[in-house]
Amino acid sequence: DSGVTQTPKHLITATGQRVTLRCSPRSGDLSVYWYQQSLDQGLQFLIQYYNGEERAKGNILERFSAQQFPDLHSELNLSSLELGDSALYFCASSVVPGNYNEQFFGPGTRLTVL
Amino acid sequence: AQRVTQPEKLLSVFKGAPVELKCNYSYSGSPELFWYVQYSRQRLQLLLRHISRESIKGFTADLNKGETSFHLKKPFAQEEDSAMYYCALHSGAGSYQLTFGKGTKLSVIP
Numbered sequence: 678d679s680g681v682t683q684t685p686k687h688l689i690t691a692t693g694q695r696v697t698l699r700c701s702p703r704s705g706d707l708s709v710y711w712y713q714q715s716l717d718q719g720l721q722f723l724i725q726y727y728n729g730e731e732r733a734k735g736n737i738l739e740r741f742s743a744q745q746f747p748d749l750h751s752e753l754n755l756s757s758l759e760l761g762d763s764a765l766y767f768c769a770s771s772v773v774p775g776n777y778n779e780q781f782f783g784p785g786t787r788l789t790v791l
Numbered sequence: 792a793q794r795v796t797q798p799e800k801l802l803s804v805f806k807g808a809p810v811e812l813k814c815n816y817s818y819s820g821s822p823e824l825f826w827y828v829q830y831s832r833q834r835l836q837l838l839l840r841h842i843s844r845e846s847i848k849g850f851t852a853d854l855n856k857g858e859t860s861f862h863l864k865k866p867f868a869q870e871e872d873s874a875m876y877y878c879a880l881h882s883g884a885g886s887y888q889l890t891f892g893k894g895t896k897l898s899v900i901p
Binding site: 681710718719720721722725733735767769775777778780781782783784785 | 823825834835836837840843877879881888889890891892893894
């Protein structure tokens with residue numbers, strides 16, 4: 678699959694735990710974006726990386742962190758999880774930052790915090 | 792701060808009826824506006840953006856700077872248009888952040 682892939686598809690964990698969500702961008706894309714989609718807040722931009730460097734930060738909590746590795750895949754780390762962190766987490770990629778005309782989304786990871 | 796408002800959580804229309812999904816924004820500069828669509832069990836995808844002034848799947852959207860609106864319209868709704876629609880704003884000027892509205896679920900009744 679040459680599109681954006683995300684693993685795992687579903688994740689169920691308990692409050693206080695830590696999880697890592699993984700995203701592989703589309704082949705050739707250097708920029709990765711993370712979004713959170715919840716019933717309360719809708720779709721929110723979290724953070725963006727370009728070629729390994731952080732480029733923009735949105736409404737990302739201090740308990741959350743992310744990085745982009747040399748092979749361009751990205752991981753979103755969520756720690757000290759709370760019930761309110763339950764959401765669908767999307768990753769998207771584009772060749773260059775801010776190229777929303779050519780931004781493609783992954784299928785998402787559904788996180789459930791019990 | 793920039794903000795996008797989609798006043799309707801749910802919009803139900805009959806097949807063949809006109810559709811208008813409302814989007815209002817607040818931003819002091821010249822924004823770039825987008826509409827995204829998410830069909831059931833599918834990925835979020837870009838539907839159209841105001842710069843291109845195109846019609847996609849029969850949908851159009853005009854940026855009205857005076858009313859700070861970017862409403863999405865289609866003259867005749869089809870059942871396959873049923874989906875979640877998000878309006879988004881990009882402020883440009885070196886910002887890589889997209890600000891989304893909370894979305895409107897469009898349900899087209901056969």
